[in-house]
Amino acid sequence: MLTEIQEGRALNSVVKHITQEKINLYAEASGDFNPIHLDESFAATTPLGGTIAHGMLNLAYVSEMMTSAFGRSWLSEGKLRAKFKEPARPGDTLTINGKIDCVEQKDDVSYANCSFECLNQKGETTVTGETIIKLSSDKE
Amino acid sequence: MPVKTISYGELIPGYEFPPATYELSASLVSKYLKAVDSAGDGFVPPLAITACAIAAMTGSFSLPSGTIVIHASQELEFFKLVPIGATIECHIGVAQKITRGKMSILILEFEVLDKGKEKVQSGRATIALPT
Numbered sequence: 001m002l003t004e005i006q007e008g009r010a011l012n013s014v015v016k017h018i019t020q021e022k023i024n025l026y027a028e029a030s031g032d033f034n035p036i037h038l039d040e041s042f043a044a045t046t047p048l049g050g051t052i053a054h055g056m057l058n059l060a061y062v063s064e065m066m067t068s069a070f071g072r073s074w075l076s077e078g079k080l081r082a083k084f085k086e087p088a089r090p091g092d093t094l095t096i097n098g099k100i101d102c103v104e105q106k107d108d109v110s111y112a113n114c115s116f117e118c119l120n121q122k123g124e125t126t127v128t129g130e131t132i133i134k135l136s137s138d139k140e
Numbered sequence: 141m142p143v144k145t146i147s148y149g150e151l152i153p154g155y156e157f158p159p160a161t162y163e164l165s166a167s168l169v170s171k172y173l174k175a176v177d178s179a180g181d182g183f184v185p186p187l188a189i190t191a192c193a194i195a196a197m198t199g200s201f202s203l204p205s206g207t208i209v210i211h212a213s214q215e216l217e218f219f220k221l222v223p224i225g226a227t228i229e230c231h232i233g234v235a236q237k238i239t240r241g242k243m244s245i246l247i248l249e250f251e252v253l254d255k256g257k258e259k260v261q262s263g264r265a266t267i268a269l270p271t
Contacts, residue, residue: 057175063186
Protein backbone atom coordinates (compact mmCIF):
# COMPACT_ATOMS: atom_id res chain seq x y z
CA MET A 1 0.00 0.00 0.00
CA LEU A 2 1.05 3.59 -0.53
CA THR A 3 2.56 5.13 2.58
CA GLU A 4 2.18 8.69 1.34
CA ILE A 5 -0.75 10.01 -0.63
CA GLN A 6 0.56 12.88 -2.72
CA GLU A 7 -0.82 14.63 -5.76
CA GLY A 8 0.96 13.54 -8.90
CA ARG A 9 2.21 10.31 -7.39
CA ALA A 10 2.22 7.37 -9.79
CA LEU A 11 0.65 4.10 -8.68
CA ASN A 12 2.55 0.86 -9.18
CA SER A 13 1.75 -0.37 -12.68
CA VAL A 14 0.25 -3.78 -13.34
CA VAL A 15 1.31 -5.76 -16.42
CA LYS A 16 -0.80 -8.66 -17.71
CA HIS A 17 -0.59 -10.86 -20.77
CA ILE A 18 -3.93 -11.73 -22.35
CA THR A 19 -4.44 -15.24 -23.67
CA GLN A 20 -7.50 -17.00 -25.03
CA GLU A 21 -7.17 -19.40 -22.10
CA LYS A 22 -7.47 -16.51 -19.63
CA ILE A 23 -10.49 -15.17 -21.51
CA ASN A 24 -12.09 -18.63 -21.37
CA LEU A 25 -11.39 -18.83 -17.64
CA TYR A 26 -12.93 -15.40 -17.14
CA ALA A 27 -16.04 -16.47 -19.07
CA GLU A 28 -16.37 -19.51 -16.81
CA ALA A 29 -15.88 -17.43 -13.66
CA SER A 30 -18.18 -14.58 -14.64
CA GLY A 31 -20.86 -16.48 -16.52
CA ASP A 32 -20.43 -14.19 -19.54
CA PHE A 33 -20.28 -16.55 -22.52
CA ASN A 34 -20.82 -13.98 -25.26
CA PRO A 35 -19.35 -15.63 -28.40
CA ILE A 36 -17.33 -12.51 -29.26
CA HIS A 37 -15.06 -13.54 -26.38
CA LEU A 38 -14.99 -17.28 -26.98
CA ASP A 39 -15.90 -18.38 -30.49
CA GLU A 40 -12.90 -17.66 -32.70
CA SER A 41 -14.59 -18.59 -35.97
CA PHE A 42 -17.68 -16.47 -35.18
CA ALA A 43 -15.57 -13.52 -33.96
CA ALA A 44 -13.50 -13.63 -37.16
CA THR A 45 -16.64 -12.85 -39.17
CA THR A 46 -17.49 -9.73 -37.14
CA PRO A 47 -16.07 -6.21 -37.56
CA LEU A 48 -13.80 -6.95 -34.58
CA GLY A 49 -12.04 -9.62 -36.63
CA GLY A 50 -11.37 -11.99 -33.73
CA THR A 51 -12.08 -12.70 -30.10
CA ILE A 52 -11.64 -9.96 -27.53
CA ALA A 53 -11.21 -9.96 -23.76
CA HIS A 54 -14.16 -9.06 -21.57
CA GLY A 55 -14.12 -5.39 -20.63
CA MET A 56 -14.51 -6.43 -17.01
CA LEU A 57 -11.29 -8.48 -17.23
CA ASN A 58 -9.47 -5.23 -18.04
CA LEU A 59 -11.15 -3.57 -15.08
CA ALA A 60 -10.14 -6.44 -12.79
CA TYR A 61 -6.53 -5.48 -13.52
CA VAL A 62 -7.31 -1.83 -12.76
CA SER A 63 -8.84 -2.94 -9.48
CA GLU A 64 -5.68 -4.94 -8.69
CA MET A 65 -3.63 -1.76 -9.10
CA MET A 66 -6.03 0.23 -6.92
CA THR A 67 -6.10 -2.49 -4.24
CA SER A 68 -2.33 -2.59 -4.18
CA ALA A 69 -2.23 1.19 -3.65
CA PHE A 70 -5.19 1.77 -1.33
CA GLY A 71 -6.15 -1.62 0.17
CA ARG A 72 -9.54 -1.80 1.84
CA SER A 73 -10.26 1.88 1.26
CA TRP A 74 -10.61 0.96 -2.40
CA LEU A 75 -12.38 -2.35 -1.90
CA SER A 76 -15.05 -1.06 0.45
CA GLU A 77 -15.67 2.51 -0.69
CA GLY A 78 -14.12 3.03 -4.10
CA LYS A 79 -15.72 4.62 -7.14
CA LEU A 80 -14.75 4.01 -10.74
CA ARG A 81 -15.67 5.38 -14.13
CA ALA A 82 -14.17 3.70 -17.21
CA LYS A 83 -14.40 3.99 -20.98
CA PHE A 84 -13.43 1.07 -23.17
CA LYS A 85 -11.57 2.52 -26.16
CA GLU A 86 -10.07 -0.46 -27.96
CA PRO A 87 -10.53 -4.16 -27.40
CA ALA A 88 -7.83 -6.20 -25.69
CA ARG A 89 -7.09 -9.32 -27.71
CA PRO A 90 -5.40 -12.66 -27.11
CA GLY A 91 -1.64 -12.09 -27.42
CA ASP A 92 -1.81 -8.51 -26.08
CA THR A 93 0.27 -7.41 -23.13
CA LEU A 94 -1.56 -4.79 -21.12
CA THR A 95 0.12 -2.25 -18.88
CA ILE A 96 -2.18 -0.52 -16.41
CA ASN A 97 -0.88 2.84 -15.25
CA GLY A 98 -2.42 5.19 -12.72
CA LYS A 99 -1.67 8.30 -10.72
CA ILE A 100 -3.14 10.43 -7.99
CA ASP A 101 -4.44 13.57 -9.69
CA CYS A 102 -5.55 15.37 -6.56
CA VAL A 103 -6.50 14.91 -2.93
CA GLU A 104 -9.71 16.66 -1.90
CA GLN A 105 -11.28 17.41 1.43
CA LYS A 106 -15.07 17.26 1.68
CA ASP A 107 -16.91 17.46 5.01
CA ASP A 108 -13.81 16.46 7.00
CA VAL A 109 -13.15 13.47 4.76
CA SER A 110 -10.18 13.12 2.40
CA TYR A 111 -10.61 11.67 -1.05
CA ALA A 112 -7.94 10.71 -3.58
CA ASN A 113 -8.93 11.30 -7.20
CA CYS A 114 -6.93 9.09 -9.54
CA SER A 115 -6.77 8.58 -13.27
CA PHE A 116 -5.77 5.40 -15.04
CA GLU A 117 -5.17 4.01 -18.49
CA CYS A 118 -4.57 0.56 -19.93
CA LEU A 119 -2.14 0.40 -22.83
CA ASN A 120 -1.41 -2.52 -25.09
CA GLN A 121 2.06 -3.43 -26.36
CA LYS A 122 1.60 -1.05 -29.33
CA GLY A 123 0.98 1.85 -26.98
CA GLU A 124 -2.72 1.98 -27.89
CA THR A 125 -5.10 2.92 -25.09
CA THR A 126 -7.62 0.17 -24.43
CA VAL A 127 -9.30 1.66 -21.35
CA THR A 128 -9.20 5.04 -19.62
CA GLY A 129 -10.93 6.23 -16.51
CA GLU A 130 -10.99 7.78 -13.10
CA THR A 131 -11.36 6.49 -9.58
CA ILE A 132 -12.18 8.12 -6.27
CA ILE A 133 -11.06 6.61 -2.98
CA LYS A 134 -12.25 7.70 0.45
CA LEU A 135 -9.07 7.95 2.51
CA SER A 136 -10.03 8.95 6.03
CA SER A 137 -12.25 11.07 8.14
CA ASP A 138 -10.68 13.67 10.44
CA LYS A 139 -13.37 12.74 12.95
CA GLU A 140 -12.30 9.08 13.04
CA MET B 141 -28.85 -16.94 -13.82
CA PRO B 142 -32.05 -15.19 -14.81
CA VAL B 143 -34.21 -16.68 -17.52
CA LYS B 144 -34.15 -14.84 -20.86
CA THR B 145 -37.76 -13.78 -20.93
CA ILE B 146 -37.55 -10.60 -22.95
CA SER B 147 -36.17 -9.78 -26.35
CA TYR B 148 -33.94 -6.78 -26.97
CA GLY B 149 -36.68 -5.11 -29.00
CA GLU B 150 -39.04 -5.22 -26.02
CA LEU B 151 -36.65 -3.44 -23.65
CA ILE B 152 -37.76 0.07 -22.80
CA PRO B 153 -36.41 2.65 -20.35
CA GLY B 154 -37.80 1.95 -16.90
CA TYR B 155 -38.01 -1.79 -17.45
CA GLU B 156 -36.75 -3.76 -14.43
CA PHE B 157 -35.49 -7.31 -14.79
CA PRO B 158 -36.41 -9.94 -12.23
CA PRO B 159 -33.72 -9.88 -9.48
CA ALA B 160 -30.86 -12.36 -9.94
CA THR B 161 -29.40 -14.08 -6.88
CA TYR B 162 -25.85 -15.42 -6.58
CA GLU B 163 -24.09 -17.30 -3.82
CA LEU B 164 -20.50 -16.06 -3.71
CA SER B 165 -19.06 -19.42 -2.75
CA ALA B 166 -15.39 -20.11 -2.09
CA SER B 167 -15.20 -22.06 -5.36
CA LEU B 168 -16.74 -19.19 -7.37
CA VAL B 169 -14.30 -16.69 -5.80
CA SER B 170 -11.37 -19.04 -6.35
CA LYS B 171 -12.35 -19.49 -10.00
CA TYR B 172 -12.60 -15.71 -10.40
CA LEU B 173 -9.21 -15.07 -8.75
CA LYS B 174 -7.58 -17.66 -11.02
CA ALA B 175 -9.17 -16.03 -14.08
CA VAL B 176 -7.92 -12.55 -13.17
CA ASP B 177 -4.54 -13.83 -12.02
CA SER B 178 -4.87 -12.43 -8.51
CA ALA B 179 -4.13 -13.72 -5.01
CA GLY B 180 -7.17 -12.30 -3.22
CA ASP B 181 -7.39 -11.13 0.37
CA GLY B 182 -10.10 -13.12 2.08
CA PHE B 183 -13.03 -11.08 0.78
CA VAL B 184 -15.02 -11.31 -2.42
CA PRO B 185 -13.30 -9.00 -4.94
CA PRO B 186 -15.78 -6.21 -5.75
CA LEU B 187 -15.16 -6.76 -9.44
CA ALA B 188 -16.25 -10.39 -9.04
CA ILE B 189 -19.56 -9.05 -7.76
CA THR B 190 -19.72 -6.66 -10.71
CA ALA B 191 -19.03 -9.59 -13.03
CA CYS B 192 -22.10 -11.37 -11.61
CA ALA B 193 -24.18 -8.24 -12.14
CA ILE B 194 -22.92 -7.79 -15.71
CA ALA B 195 -23.60 -11.44 -16.51
CA ALA B 196 -27.07 -11.06 -15.02
CA MET B 197 -27.64 -7.97 -17.15
CA THR B 198 -26.46 -9.39 -20.44
CA GLY B 199 -28.11 -12.72 -19.71
CA SER B 200 -31.46 -11.10 -19.03
CA PHE B 201 -32.46 -10.48 -22.60
CA SER B 202 -32.16 -12.32 -25.87
CA LEU B 203 -30.57 -10.90 -28.99
CA PRO B 204 -30.96 -11.85 -32.62
CA SER B 205 -28.46 -14.57 -33.55
CA GLY B 206 -25.07 -13.17 -34.60
CA THR B 207 -25.44 -9.87 -32.71
CA ILE B 208 -22.29 -8.78 -30.93
CA VAL B 209 -22.37 -6.90 -27.64
CA ILE B 210 -19.66 -4.32 -26.96
CA HIS B 211 -19.09 -3.01 -23.46
CA ALA B 212 -18.56 0.72 -24.04
CA SER B 213 -18.31 2.17 -20.55
CA GLN B 214 -18.76 1.28 -16.91
CA GLU B 215 -19.39 3.17 -13.70
CA LEU B 216 -19.12 1.53 -10.29
CA GLU B 217 -19.47 2.46 -6.66
CA PHE B 218 -18.58 0.10 -3.82
CA PHE B 219 -20.31 0.42 -0.44
CA LYS B 220 -19.06 -2.48 1.64
CA LEU B 221 -16.88 -5.57 1.63
CA VAL B 222 -18.63 -8.90 1.23
CA PRO B 223 -17.41 -12.08 2.93
CA ILE B 224 -16.89 -15.26 0.94
CA GLY B 225 -20.03 -17.38 1.13
CA ALA B 226 -22.41 -14.41 1.14
CA THR B 227 -25.49 -14.29 -1.05
CA ILE B 228 -26.15 -11.23 -3.15
CA GLU B 229 -29.13 -10.01 -5.12
CA CYS B 230 -28.69 -8.02 -8.35
CA HIS B 231 -31.40 -5.53 -9.32
CA ILE B 232 -31.12 -4.33 -12.88
CA GLY B 233 -33.06 -1.79 -14.88
CA VAL B 234 -32.99 -0.13 -18.28
CA ALA B 235 -32.02 3.54 -17.93
CA GLN B 236 -31.82 4.53 -21.60
CA LYS B 237 -32.04 3.00 -25.04
CA ILE B 238 -30.64 5.03 -27.90
CA THR B 239 -30.25 4.35 -31.60
CA ARG B 240 -27.50 6.21 -33.45
CA GLY B 241 -27.19 5.28 -37.08
CA LYS B 242 -26.32 1.60 -37.22
CA MET B 243 -25.54 1.46 -33.51
CA SER B 244 -27.98 0.67 -30.75
CA ILE B 245 -26.91 1.75 -27.27
CA LEU B 246 -28.36 0.40 -24.07
CA ILE B 247 -27.63 1.95 -20.68
CA LEU B 248 -28.36 -0.38 -17.79
CA GLU B 249 -28.25 0.47 -14.10
CA PHE B 250 -27.77 -2.04 -11.36
CA GLU B 251 -27.72 -2.27 -7.61
CA VAL B 252 -26.36 -5.20 -5.63
CA LEU B 253 -27.74 -5.92 -2.16
CA ASP B 254 -26.62 -8.39 0.48
CA LYS B 255 -28.88 -10.72 2.43
CA GLY B 256 -29.67 -7.94 4.92
CA LYS B 257 -30.78 -5.74 1.99
CA GLU B 258 -27.81 -3.43 2.52
CA LYS B 259 -26.34 -1.91 -0.60
CA VAL B 260 -23.06 -3.56 -1.59
CA GLN B 261 -22.44 -1.96 -4.95
CA SER B 262 -24.14 0.05 -7.64
CA GLY B 263 -23.22 0.75 -11.22
CA ARG B 264 -24.14 1.76 -14.70
CA ALA B 265 -23.06 -0.06 -17.84
CA THR B 266 -23.25 1.21 -21.41
CA ILE B 267 -23.36 -1.49 -24.02
CA ALA B 268 -23.34 -0.98 -27.76
CA LEU B 269 -24.89 -3.32 -30.27
CA PRO B 270 -23.92 -2.74 -33.91
CA THR B 271 -26.98 -3.53 -36.02
